[in-house]
Amino acid sequence: MLSLEQAVRAALGPGGSLARAVHRFQARPGQLEMALAVCRSLEQGGALVVEASTGVGKTFSYLVPALIGGERVLLSTATKTLQDQLHGRDLPRLIEALRLPVSTALLKGRSSYLCIHRMQQALQGGAGLGPKAVRLLARLERWAQTTASGDLAEVQDLDERSSLLPLVTSTRENCLGSTCPSFKSCHVHHARREALAADVVVINHHLFFADLVIRESGMAELLPSVRTVIFDEAHQLNETGTQFLGTELATGALLDFVRDLLAAGLQLARGLVDWQAVAAEFEYAARELRLVLGKRTVSGRLMWSGLVPEGLDAEPWQAALARLGRACEATIIALDTVSELAPDFLRLIARARAFRDRVELFTGEGRKDRVRWVELGQQARLVESPLDIAQNMRDHWFAADQAHRTWIFTSATLGDDEALSWFTGACGLEGAAVLRVGSPFDFPRQAALYIPPELPLPEDPGHAGQVARLAGDWAGRLGGRTLLLTTSLRALREIGDRLQERFAGGVLDVLVQGQLTRRELIDRFRRGSQDGRGCLLVGSASFWEGVDVPGDALQLVVIDKLPFPPPQDPLVQARSQALQAQGRNPFRDYFLPEAVVALKQGAGRLIRSESDRGALVVCDTRLQNKSYGARLFKALPPMTRLQSEADWLAWLDGLTRTDTTGAC
Numbered sequence: 001m002l003s004l005e006q007a008v009r010a011a012l013g014p015g016g017s018l019a020r021a022v023h024r025f026q027a028r029p030g031q032l033e034m035a036l037a038v039c040r041s042l043e044q045g046g047a048l049v050v051e052a053s054t055g056v057g058k059t060f061s062y063l064v065p066a067l068i069g070g071e072r073v074l075l076s077t078a079t080k081t082l083q084d085q086l087h088g089r090d091l092p093r094l095i096e097a098l099r100l101p102v103s104t105a106l107l108k109g110r111s112s113y114l115c116i117h118r119m120q121q122a123l124q125g126g127a128g129l130g131p132k133a134v135r136l137l138a139r140l141e142r143w144a145q146t147t148a149s150g151d152l153a154e155v156q157d158l159d160e161r162s163s164l165l166p167l168v169t170s171t172r173e174n175c176l177g178s179t180c181p182s183f184k185s186c187h188v189h190h191a192r193r194e195a196l197a198a199d200v201v202v203i204n205h206h207l208f209f210a211d212l213v214i215r216e217s218g219m220a221e222l223l224p225s226v227r228t229v230i231f232d233e234a235h236q237l238n239e240t241g242t243q244f245l246g247t248e249l250a251t252g253a254l255l256d257f258v259r260d261l262l263a264a265g266l267q268l269a270r271g272l273v274d275w276q277a278v279a280a281e282f283e284y285a286a287r288e289l290r291l292v293l294g295k296r297t298v299s300g301r302l303m304w305s306g307l308v309p310e311g312l313d314a315e316p317w318q319a320a321l322a323r324l325g326r327a328c329e330a331t332i333i334a335l336d337t338v339s340e341l342a343p344d345f346l347r348l349i350a351r352a353r354a355f356r357d358r359v360e361l362f363t364g365e366g367r368k369d370r371v372r373w374v375e376l377g378q379q380a381r382l383v384e385s386p387l388d389i390a391q392n393m394r395d396h397w398f399a400a401d402q403a404h405r406t407w408i409f410t411s412a413t414l415g416d417d418e419a420l421s422w423f424t425g426a427c428g429l430e431g432a433a434v435l436r437v438g439s440p441f442d443f444p445r446q447a448a449l450y451i452p453p454e455l456p457l458p459e460d461p462g463h464a465g466q467v468a469r470l471a472g473d474w475a476g477r478l479g480g481r482t483l484l485l486t487t488s489l490r491a492l493r494e495i496g497d498r499l500q501e502r503f504a505g506g507v508l509d510v511l512v513q514g515q516l517t518r519r520e521l522i523d524r525f526r527r528g529s530q531d532g533r534g535c536l537l538v539g540s541a542s543f544w545e546g547v548d549v550p551g552d553a554l555q556l557v558v559i560d561k562l563p564f565p566p567p568q569d570p571l572v573q574a575r576s577q578a579l580q581a582q583g584r585n586p587f588r589d590y591f592l593p594e595a596v597v598a599l600k601q602g603a604g605r606l607i608r609s610e611s612d613r614g615a616l617v618v619c620d621t622r623l624q625n626k627s628y629g630a631r632l633f634k635a636l637p638p639m640t641r642l643q644s645e646a647d648w649l650a651w652l653d654g655l656t657r658t659d660t661t662g663a664c
């Protein structure tokens with residue numbers, strides 16, 4: 001019988017089982033190197049952190065040993081789309097190629113599944129829904145008759161921003177659990193039962209951390225029987241975890257509660273309590289809390305270091321919180337009087353109590369090891385968060401587990417030093433084994449890097465306009481095929497507006513984040529404009545990663561400026577102050593590594609296969625002129641560096657001649 005390592009070599013090596021069974025599979029030394037490191041970890045237990053650059057084929061590197069190893073596996077990735085890809089494409093392909101008797105399950109958070117009970121409630125009390133929501137509700141009702149999984153990802157062209165979705169999905173607070181009349185056919189519970197029985201369960205980081213905090217999705221039962229836990233796209237773990245390990249009080253959640261309170265009261269206990277009055281007082285208190293924060297139209301984070309958020313008077317703030325606390329108490333008392341009539345009321349009481357506790361928390365001073373802020377948009381979110389997940393991971397997960405469980409963490413970007421300390425420090429993984437695997441792509445031949453020398457500094461008010469002008473010129477010359485990444489929403493708006501104005505009805509189709517869903521934008525960009533025009537996609541934040549467009553549809557990536565974290569952000573400030581308190585240099589140890597990882601992610605959109613060619617333009621002369629630029633350069637793939645405008649334009653024109661698809 002083959003050892004695990006021999007079996008993995010036989011699968012991934014030249015002429016191996018995957019080369020024979022998987023279309024276009026190529027044996028790659030880096031892929032095998034990573035797979036063998038995973039083998040050792042599976043045999044020895046403990047944590048392994050692997051940075052595997054673009055093109056390594058890291059998914060097979062961890063899946064092949066994990067599947068052949070035969071232990072139960074919990075596999076977490078960053079988004080629901082990546083979950084679907086792993087579960088719907090990669091896993092079945094491998095299981096078939098390796099001929100293994102392995103069962104798999106996909107487990108998402110509650111909000112991804114249709115809640116049959118709430119859909120029926122919405123159908124009964126549909127008044128107040130707009131015509132669009134009514135049409136969607138009818139579509140969902142038809143789909144509900146046929147779906148086996150209840151996963152809303154099955155619904156074609158579903159607008160994830162639809163106001164109907166909270167009405168037809170459940171939360172931990174409003175789910176009736178085993179007392180629900182639809183419990184037997186419940187999709188959420190069915191998915192959890194399947195996960196508990198499967199050999200490989202695919203989850204996402206949000207679910208992992210949500211369960212860490214509230215222990216409700218069944219992972220607390222699942223994890224003890226799992227020997228291998230794998231985190232792909234692990235660079236997102238710290239930010240995701242920090243969100244979930246914090247506490248928040250959101251005015252949107254308060255208003256959702258009012259709606260559920262009124263619906264349940266009027267349907268199940270009409271006339272027994274003056275529900276309109278109870279709900280009105282609660283709603284008034286929730287709206288008052290938002291109003292007292294002022295009419296800020298620009299969304300952003302408001303610092304909150306003392307008792308009161310920055311710029312607010314203490315008295316109205318405290319009064320608004322006190323009023324909300326009283327509204328919670330009054331609601332709990334009203335619900336108590338009818339709690340025996342239906343399980344819905346018990347859930348509502350639990351929700352009102354949780355709100356009351358959070359109001360109490362936010363009325364007092366924040367904890368020393370945490371940071372507070374208010375997130376402002378149409379709604380307000382009061383947040384208290386840890387600075388990172390390190391302590392939590394050490395305490396809850398790694399300490400007791402190291403001896404018998406294997407933890408694999410992988411991503412294309414986890415830092416820029418040999419120890420990958422950007423990642424390991426934030427996640428409490430200082431003792432983990434670390435491996436870095438380079439890309440198999442021939443970057444000097446396939447890609448070029450250009451920094452336009454004449455641009456003003458990024459803080460100059462004319463910078464965004466210049467970026468828009470130049471990017472428009474280059475994209476026009478290339479016939480589209482351009483992804484322009486901005487570091488702020490303000491730059492996104494300005495650059496997007498200028499480009500759309502310039503090319504209105506012209507040679508380019510300018511796609512801007514926010515004007516269509518992310519999936520629609522990327523699909524349209526990948527296909528090319530239907531009327532034959534080239535595509536220029538302008539995106540911020542989420543477009544820096546996860547955009548995978550191999551081939552000629554994407555040949556130019558333009559970055560507006562170096563992606564340093566915003567220094568005025570409360571979480572960024574708190575992290576920076578914590579480093580200072582330890583005698584460390586926040587710029588060197590935090591701002592630069594963050595920029596390195598984000599820049600690598602953005603640059604990683606360009607070359608996605610051995611045959612791709614393209615160019616990266618960074619519109620920030622600091623990369624060239626500042627001493628720290630050397631560290632950023634070193635972190636980028638070794639592309640050909642173009643110094644003069646003439647060389648740059650010649651490279652660009654060379655790209656237009658390589659068009660083989662005519663896609664864009």
Ligand code: SF4
Nearest residue numbers: 115117175176180186
């Ligand atoms: S058990 Fe919960 S999630 Fe399932 S149908 Fe009932 S309320 Fe919805």
